[in-house]
Amino acid sequence: MGYSIPKGTLIIPLLASVLNEEGQWKFPNEFNPENFLNDKGEFVKPEAFMPFSTGPRVCLGEGLAPMELFLIMVTLLRKFRFIWPEDAGEPDYTPLFGATLTPKPYRMKIQLRK
Numbered sequence: 001m002g003y004s005i006p007k008g009t010l011i012i013p014l015l016a017s018v019l020n021e022e023g024q025w026k027f028p029n030e031f032n033p034e035n036f037l038n039d040k041g042e043f044v045k046p047e048a049f050m051p052f053s054t055g056p057r058v059c060l061g062e063g064l065a066p067m068e069l070f071l072i073m074v075t076l077l078r079k080f081r082f083i084w085p086e087d088a089g090e091p092d093y094t095p096l097f098g099a100t101l102t103p104k105p106y107r108m109k110i111q112l113r114k
């Protein structure tokens with residue numbers, strides 16, 4: 001893109017920029033599962049979805065991490081019911097900036113499923 005980067009330069013990609021890129025997402029600045037659905041409501045992985053980065057230094061856990069997350073989430077959801085407390089107001093999705101983007105601390109009611 002016209003930039004000349006000297007050999008040996010340390011490059012730290014800011015993945016948040018592509019994960020919030022206008023024109024790549026239906027709702028670039030919102031946590032909204034519709035970002036992953038096409039007009040027919042089918043799941044589609046957008047080209048700009050690259051939380052594990054890309055290229056020769058792509059995350060080595062790219063295959064493992066989604067499986068782990070799936071197993072952890074399914075195990076928790078099968079055992080427990082996660083309930084937003086009635087007195088907690090509207091959830092605030094504004095992320096906290098750091099090495100990663102994290103949600104603000106929140107309270108959650110957790111009930112054992114029968």
Ligand code: HEM
Pocket residue numbers: 013015051052053054056057058059060061062064065066
């Ligand atoms: C949701 C979980 C994870 C996310 C979002 C994630 C994301 C990333 C990202 C963005 C990078 C930097 C890639 C770059 O330099 O361009 C990276 C590197 C790396 N990740 Fe992950 N990662 C996850 C889980 C894991 C797991 C479970 C493992 C190992 C079992 C792992 C192993 C690595 C390794 C070894 C690198 C360095 C690759 C290199 O520099 O050649 N990651 N990861």
